[in-house]
Amino acid sequence: MVQKHQDDGGGKKITLKINDNEYSMVIEPHWTLREVIHDKLGLTGTKEMCDKGACGSCTVIMDGRPILSCMTLAIECEGRKIETVENLEVVGNPLVEAYADNHAMQCGYCTPGFVMTAKALLDRNPDPAVEQIKDALEGNICRCGTYPAHIDAVLDAAKRLEGGKK
Amino acid sequence: MDKKKLGIMEIEPLVRDRYIQDEFNLIGKRGISRMCGKEKAGGRAEYTRDVQLPGMLYCRILPSPYAHAKIKSMNTEKAEALPGVRAVLRYDDPELADKPLYGLETKFNAGHLASDGQAFYHGKHELAVTLEQWKQGAGRVLDGVAWWEGHPVGAAVAADTPELATEALGLIEIEWEELPLVLDPLEALKPGAPLAAEEINNRNNIIRKLKVEHGDVEKGFKEADKVIKFDARRRPYTVADAEPMSDVIQWKGDNVEIWAHQQQAYDGKIIFGMKMGIPLNRIKLHVPYQGSQFGGGGNPMMHHTHGVHIISGILSKRTGRPVKTFYDRKDNFYNLSQDTDCHTSFKVGFKNDGTITSVKIDNICAKMGQYGIDHFEENTRIPNLALNYLEANINVAPAYWFRCEQNHNALCLSLVIDHVAAALGMDPVEVSLKNDGAEGRDMEYLSKFKVEHGFPDRDSLAEAIEMGKEAFDWDSKWHAPGTKMLPNGKLHGVGFTWDHEWDDTRGTACAGVLMHCDGTVDILSQKSDDGLNAMTTHCQIVAEEMGLKLADVNFRFFEEVGFQMMTPDGSCNLAVDAYCTRNAAREARQKLLEYATTPVKVLEIEYPAAFPEHHPDDLDVKDSIVYLKANPDKNVPVAEVVKRAVLNQGGTRAPLFTWNWHRQGRYGTEEGRHRLTRQAYFAEVEVDPETGGVDVKTIVNINDVGKAISPETCEGQQYGGDYMGVGRALAEEVIYDPKTGVKLNANLIDYKVFTMRDIDETVNLLLETGMGYGPYGLNGIGECIATIVPGVIGNAIYNAIGERVDDHPMTPDKVLAAIEKAKAKRGDVK
Amino acid sequence: MKPFKHYDVNTLDEAVSALQNFAGKAKIIAGGTDIVGMFKDEVFAERPEALINIKTIPNLDYIKEEDGMLKIGPLALLEDIAHDELIKGKYTALAEAARRTASPHIREMGTISGNICQQCRCWYFRSPNNRFNCIRKGGEDCYAEEGENRYHSIFGNVKDCLAVNPSDTAPALIALGAKVKTSKRVLEIADFYEKEEPKKTTVLDDDEIVVEIQVPQPAANSKSKFEKFAIRKSIDFPIVNCASQVEMDGDTVKSARVCLNAVFANPYVAQKAAEYVVGKTLDEETVTAAADLALQDAKPLTKNAYKITIAKSLIKKTLLACK
Ligand SMILES: Cc1cc2nc3c(=O)[nH]c(=O)nc-3n(C[C@@H](O)[C@@H](O)[C@H](O)COP(=O)(O)OP(=O)(O)OC[C@H]3O[C@@H](n4cnc5c(N)ncnc54)[C@H](O)[C@@H]3O)c2cc1C
Ligand code: SF4
Ligand code: FES
């Protein structure tokens, strides 16, 4: 525990738990989680589109919630459980394949953000209705307008998850 | 204008595909997974923004805080002294003196002032400036003069981190001379208006004038039963593409490597090489995945592409380190193109049965050509047409193609048809069918043309309308304008519009097909992937033509391999490029069968042929197996056939390699070529009469794509275009402060790109008449939907309210004003 | 972003003393969805030197009914408020307002205290690097007055500033009669907003922290409703929003509270509308008259008269929904 009086308000060495890996590094207060994940750790699936909290491209899952890494200060993430899109194929989550099979992307730049938002939804609700999928994904911007295909992809992934259980 | 002087190439006849198979294994099939899909969804796809090289520096360019200003003096000492800053490039650096932002030496014309697609249209064309001024186009890389707020001028800084580069920009001290500015094209054309850019035109703000005349409009008005007049306006909207601009350049001795975020990246390389004096064979180009472009993001000669390359290049050379020049979201708004601000006046004459006799359009546009008359010329039988076009320069961000340069043409056609229908109390569908045609001629003529040129003789618009009417239930939903209120208190409206399909099929492309010794194939060509599924579709074509399994073909288009394909792929992915892959694949298949039937002898060893007794014509290939047509049981896997036809050092046969080059038409200017395919749109809206809010309930679009190679990919363009189009209709607008010209909504909070929630339902149907000019009778589908949809939404809003809102975007203030007007007309008490 | 200092605190007292140490030069960071954006764009009248992170204080995200009221911890997330069954059932307008705020992701990060304390979104004010040194930044001019004011105030200015308060939850809390408990005092939420000094949004002192939101239990025969008008159905800030709470006595209104937002520097209590409906039945005619009365004092700018029509509509819709 860092004692308050020792804290000079500047950068400090903290440990980030990302996808079952621990990264100990000195983090400056003004670094966003997205910068750390993408620029410093090279996990480039976490994309920057708007850089202002308005598009969802930089979504990661933190302690079960889909959050915007561009609006999160990395220094505040000590000890939190963070999952990025790169983890999905590692753990064999069916979303990635369901997205490819359902053509739920065009240029693909926004796609990891959608996929992580959908992952957070399925973690909470493995059998979502169409309206619930819309509720979850309505804050993600896709300039290519791929929206309808996301619904198919998430429903498909939910089905595959169910299949996996049996 | 002297075409020779400008180096315009001669117009060539358009190629079209007369050989269309009926049976396919892969082409047109559903359920084929997107080949780039897992990479993209799994976050492994690399975009230019993601490229990081050891020792890489980050570079930022200074955006002008003023919409029109000159740098009087600049002090960069403090920025240079900041630890971690490795180089500062100043606008007065001698190396920049000869770096204008045009590429006339290549196939391009001048900067943002003109669009390649527009400059050669029919009609009397007159530049209002000298050719020299016109060529000067967009000014110079890192200039000392700013023509719009955010113009990249003055200085660029390369530093160890992005933050340091940004901090250093803030330390640059500049003494500016602010100049008077003009922001409205109508104001700009008034005598005495401030000059938007005296470097381009020092007399006034006119850039171009154009007149088009067909027939005799005055005579047409006399023949009409009715004549109406109305005005319309479109405000600028912008690309707001997904991936903010960046490039990376690494100078290594005599060689240079570029990682580009560009649609026409190879053209960007040519311009870069020419400007920097580097032979093209010393530049290696990488084109990673591209986070959408839509035309406006990819123009190789604008500052955000060409300028960025020059700056990264110079700074890399000077520092000996790779340099990534990057834009933040705001810079992106400043420099990517926007669609233009247009004021248009219409005069239309027509008969009581809906036959239009005469259309006259007066159009004033800012910055870039958006004429308005073209689609009347191209797909109506209206005999008398006139356009008076004026293009004005103003102090706002550049305008250029943006999905696409037909935006204004499409809206003008849509408006005229709907206004005429309203004036006659007719169903707009009827009026559309009455006027469908080509270059002033009717459907009978077009029918003859199709037959003579070997096309199927189908009536694309009639078929599209029939499909759409049924899917939409048009006949029961359509009602007279302003007459239906729903139980939820909202005004119900339906709209229709139509146009031709963008079968421009233009440009050149080349590609190779190379088979490895295990029988798998690489398609060789470089291409910029903007999301049109080029990877899968070209593999489908090659696999289909060669008889291979889809899994045996791959297309990694990121690296330079000697061949280049056309991009923007929205217009050209398959319509042009697929001729190359298809033709090369056909030739490769032939070679494969020759290998299967001829033995090879090396010294004393003879390797027998797989089918020694047979001729290639006896053989066929399916699922990567070569077999005897007469006896399919006699078969040999492709991998076995080419085992020794290899690239490696133990090979005994030449590599199985073919290549093809294809040139296709030119921007619709070809003689004797008519647009044959059509698209039709139906939309249903609910308008809240109290708030002016518009809910888009359904859009049904029917696109005659000629032939769909990948139906899911076509549908992606359809619903994708619907969302962009509805956004343009209702919300997308670049908003400038009227005094300073500062862009007020240069962020994705205030610039409103539509979300999943903003359309209730889209129904996307494909019509496949085989009447496209591309291979297999296909034509492009990427650009047209977002271009047409604003029109159909406007028509549906009119149908709901009973008053027009012909000022796009149709924001609640304008919708409410129209509702008030309708109430006043009906005599409702306010 | 440019550097700033950042402190994690473990208790509210520590937070207060940290704020005091910086004597006005430090700010609280809760979810960060507003304040981080301001650092990114460098848009401050006075740039804070430090951020005091209160997310390290345990147990400040509660939602509970206690002492006859709903108590919400300052770090309660908007997403949790939106989906809380208790709030959805009894304090409906608040759940609806939270649900309609921003986007799902912002709601998963944004807190209730951050929502009611957030800075205005005037695009001149937010123009990066303080491009416009306007009144709210201590300058002389309001650029919106003759500029692009389509989203600005329709009820006049505060010391010539025409910006509007963009919060979605504030009007709901006002309609529900909530109080804001701070580290120093308990305030009626309607008095929480600064009425004199445009450089400030709330009346909070530099070292004062919101520690709880308290909402009285609604009377038995009451209902509340929130409506928002925005161009997009998600992500967008309100062009106008409105919340009403009505207590009925049989067929007639016993008491009512109506609050608009995004129409004035502070949430705008539509007192005249609320008074008008008392003793009347809630029909089309009554609510129309109430809405007209409420907007009687409107002073539209060059480009925003349409907001008056929308505000009227939202007053009508929320009142009718409370029937
Ligand atoms: C894209 C986007 C869209 C948005 N749309 C909407 C919308 O539609 N409606 C809406 O209402 N909002 C919207 N917002 C604003 C959004 O930031 C808030 O809704 C959110 O609730 C703020 O909470 P926060 O915890 O993130 O605040 P923070 O950013 O942490 O804080 C905001 C302000 O409150 C102060 N503060 C926070 N907590 C306390 C406390 N306990 N005591 C004293 N001061 C405190 C901070 O110092 C800061 O000045 C949007 C934001 C974005 C980025
Ligand atoms: S409205 Fe207020 S914040 Fe906006 S420019 Fe005017 S003074 Fe500044
Ligand atoms: S980049 Fe984070 S929300 Fe857009």
Ligand code: FES
């Ligand atoms: S797929 Fe291109 S932005 Fe979404």
